[in-house]
Amino acid sequence: MVDESETSGTPQLGGALEDIRAFCTVVELGSISAAARELGETKGGVSRRISRLEGRLGAALLARTPRAVSATEEGMLFQAKARDALALLADATEGARLSRSVPQGLLRVTAPVDMGIDLLPPLVVAFQRRHPQIRIELLPTDTKLDLAANRIDLALRASADDLPDMNYRASRLADFQMCLYAAPDYLASHGHPGAPEALPEHALAICRALEGAAPLVLTDRRGRRSEIHAQPGLRTTDYSSLARLLAAGGGIGVLPDRIARPLLEAGRLARVLPEHHLAEGRLYAITLAGLEAPARVRVFRDFLREALNG
Numbered sequence: 001m002v003d004e005s006e007t008s009g010t011p012q013l014g015g016a017l018e019d020i021r022a023f024c025t026v027v028e029l030g031s032i033s034a035a036a037r038e039l040g041e042t043k044g045g046v047s048r049r050i051s052r053l054e055g056r057l058g059a060a061l062l063a064r065t066p067r068a069v070s071a072t073e074e075g076m077l078f079q080a081k082a083r084d085a086l087a088l089l090a091d092a093t094e095g096a097r098l099s100r101s102v103p104q105g106l107l108r109v110t111a112p113v114d115m116g117i118d119l120l121p122p123l124v125v126a127f128q129r130r131h132p133q134i135r136i137e138l139l140p141t142d143t144k145l146d147l148a149a150n151r152i153d154l155a156l157r158a159s160a161d162d163l164p165d166m167n168y169r170a171s172r173l174a175d176f177q178m179c180l181y182a183a184p185d186y187l188a189s190h191g192h193p194g195a196p197e198a199l200p201e202h203a204l205a206i207c208r209a210l211e212g213a214a215p216l217v218l219t220d221r222r223g224r225r226s227e228i229h230a231q232p233g234l235r236t237t238d239y240s241s242l243a244r245l246l247a248a249g250g251g252i253g254v255l256p257d258r259i260a261r262p263l264l265e266a267g268r269l270a271r272v273l274p275e276h277h278l279a280e281g282r283l284y285a286i287t288l289a290g291l292e293a294p295a296r297v298r299v300f301r302d303f304l305r306e307a308l309n310g
Contacts, residue, residue, distance in 0.1 A: 116140025
């Protein structure tokens with residue numbers, strides 16, 4: 001079989017990294033014996049590495065005499081560049097190792113628009129105050145971006161069901177409920193519905209792209225279900241804009257409790273039929289599967305879990 005390095009116009013180094021390291025060590029220390037001690041190898045093993053490297057390059061790198069070795073002109077040129085390359089590789093290796101243990105660097109996070117607007121901003125700011133060495137890039141979008149293709153470290157996903165099998169790792173962060181809310185001014189003007197059956201008498205706003213009446217299935221604390229059919233007067237595509245429509249007096253609508261909480265605490269929204277909820281779900285952190293996630297991803301995921309359940 002013919003070696004590709006003999007037929008190709010460019011020398012092929014193949015798996016020669018340790019051979020290059022051995023050669024550079026010989027030049028720096030001035031002898032094969034000293035290099036062998038430094039590398040923890042035998043003198044013969046180091047000598048064979050250098051001979052193998054010279055064979056791959058098709059050039060003599062060392063001038064050998066019974067008492068000493070010295071780099072040839074070609075060897076000096078090769079060692080000067082190889083030394084810098086090895087230093088860069090050592091830095092890259094150390095950086096990769098540090099990423100597993102030291103939380104630092106750029107963290108790219110994607111989330112649905114409503115979470116990116118209403119849920120994440122105060123959490124991201126609080127997290128960066130705790131970890132100023134981590135830079136954060138937030139990508140709010142309702143498009144489910146591929147993590148690997150878009151170099152995303154962590155994606156937030158909400159689901160009322162278990163997530164389907166995928167090539168990613170899903171970590172549960174927190175639970176949430178879908179509940180009914182309205183502005184206090186709206187309720188003061190139109191009254192509080194006393195039961196689910198009274199909802200069709202009110203203005204409704206929903207986050208849904210369906211046409212026609214919107215079936216609302218409410219469950220009380222005893223597990224009793226009520227299915228209500230009502231015609232919404234307002235529709236929108238995300239919960240963030242729906243929350244603001246409701247706060248402006250647009251009627252009664254369904255929101256995730258974690259999206260509604262800031263407006264609820266500010267007095268701009270109030271719970272409607274507080275004994276009932278419409279659905280329950282979970283918020284997940286999605287990361288690349290496989291090896292352990294970098295430290296910056298792990299600490300952010302743990303921070304979110306702590307903050308959302310505190």
